[in-house]
Amino acid sequence: xxxxxxxxxxxxxxxxxxxxxxxxxxxxxxxxxxxxxxxxxxxxxxxxxxxxxxxxxxxxxxxxxxxxxxxxxxxxxxxxxxxxxxxxxxxxxxxxxxxxxxxxxxxxxxxxxxxxxxxxxxxxxxxxxxxxxxxxxxxxxxxxxxxxxxxxxxxxxxxxxxxxxxxxxxxxxxxxxxxxxxxxxxxxxxxxxxxxxxxxxxxxxxxxxxxxxxxxxxxxxxxxxxxxxxxxxxxxxxxxxxxxxxxxxxxxxxxxxxxxxxxxxxxxxxxxxxxxxxxxxxxxxxxxxxxxxxxxxxxxxxxxxxxxxx
Numbered sequence: 001x002x003x004x005x006x007x008x009x010x011x012x013x014x015x016x017x018x019x020x021x022x023x024x025x026x027x028x029x030x031x032x033x034x035x036x037x038x039x040x041x042x043x044x045x046x047x048x049x050x051x052x053x054x055x056x057x058x059x060x061x062x063x064x065x066x067x068x069x070x071x072x073x074x075x076x077x078x079x080x081x082x083x084x085x086x087x088x089x090x091x092x093x094x095x096x097x098x099x100x101x102x103x104x105x106x107x108x109x110x111x112x113x114x115x116x117x118x119x120x121x122x123x124x125x126x127x128x129x130x131x132x133x134x135x136x137x138x139x140x141x142x143x144x145x146x147x148x149x150x151x152x153x154x155x156x157x158x159x160x161x162x163x164x165x166x167x168x169x170x171x172x173x174x175x176x177x178x179x180x181x182x183x184x185x186x187x188x189x190x191x192x193x194x195x196x197x198x199x200x201x202x203x204x205x206x207x208x209x210x211x212x213x214x215x216x217x218x219x220x221x222x223x224x225x226x227x228x229x230x231x232x233x234x235x236x237x238x239x240x241x242x243x244x245x246x247x248x249x250x251x252x253x254x255x256x257x258x259x260x261x262x263x264x265x266x267x268x269x270x271x272x273x274x275x276x277x278x279x280x281x282x283x284x285x286x287x288x289x290x291x292x293x294x295x296x297x298x299x300x301x302x303x304x305x306x307x308x309x310x
Contacts, residue, residue: 033118168266210257
């Protein structure tokens with residue numbers, strides 16, 4: 001079934017003046033979501049506002065969708081839809097959303113997508129994040145006087161929705177890195193404090209040089225000949241680990257990191273990530289840009305969350 005995006009890749013084509021509220025008087029997230037749901041229901045046959053509110057709030061409880069300071073994009077997948085629906089509200093003084101980091105939300109975009117197109121909302125989020133990542137864009141839209149002015153803004157902005165989801169659309173841009181000159185002790189402490197399993201390793205110029213993982217540290221602690229021993233009684237007290245820890249302040253990551261590891265270009269279709277997760281049995285993929293620079297990280301848990309329950 002068509003989802004209506006094949007020939008309408010500009011976000012502007014999904015907006016309508018009747019689905020835009022300027023200077024909403026709502027002050028909390030649940031109320032503005034309800035206001036937008038009722039607005040869509042009035043203007044769209046077959047839409048039940050109660051169902052929309054329930055679906056959106058249920059998803060918001062998992063993770064509020066604030067994709068930029070001041071911009072929230074609450075969304076839900078709806079089984080009865082065959083095309084995307086959008087409603088928007090602006091607020092001069094701001095609307096409180098959970099986990100807004102103290103920055104009131106001034107632009108709210110409610111997005112409803114067909115359940116049979118699970119990646120569409122991510123394509124929309126990526127397009128909006130790119131547009132509103134520009135300086136002062138959120139404040140500019142929040143100050144517009146009426147729906148007509150909002151429509152004019154988006155007619156000129158050309159917020160293009162990609163025809164398919166890309167790796168760059170689902171990657172995290174904020175992540176932990178280490179330097180090749182860092183010590184094994186630093187890596188161990190970083191793993192312990194952050195609950196992650198592998199970390200990109202950079203050089204002093206910010207170029208990606210390798211990857212260090214918990215399994216790499218285990219492998220470094222247990223040389224290969226030990227792995228083939230049938231009787232491990234001689235090391236029941238973890239003697240190899242003690243030896244590694246004794247020199248952890250001197251051992252550099254350049255000496256134990258992997259220089260060969262799986263990398264994915266930011267422009268590859270995101271479906272390729274699902275294939276790589278399964279074939280290579282990994283839980284994290286490194287994403288690079290066209291110049292080979294580190295661009296982001298995709299974690300299996302986040303990838304599944306985005307597709308299945310966000």
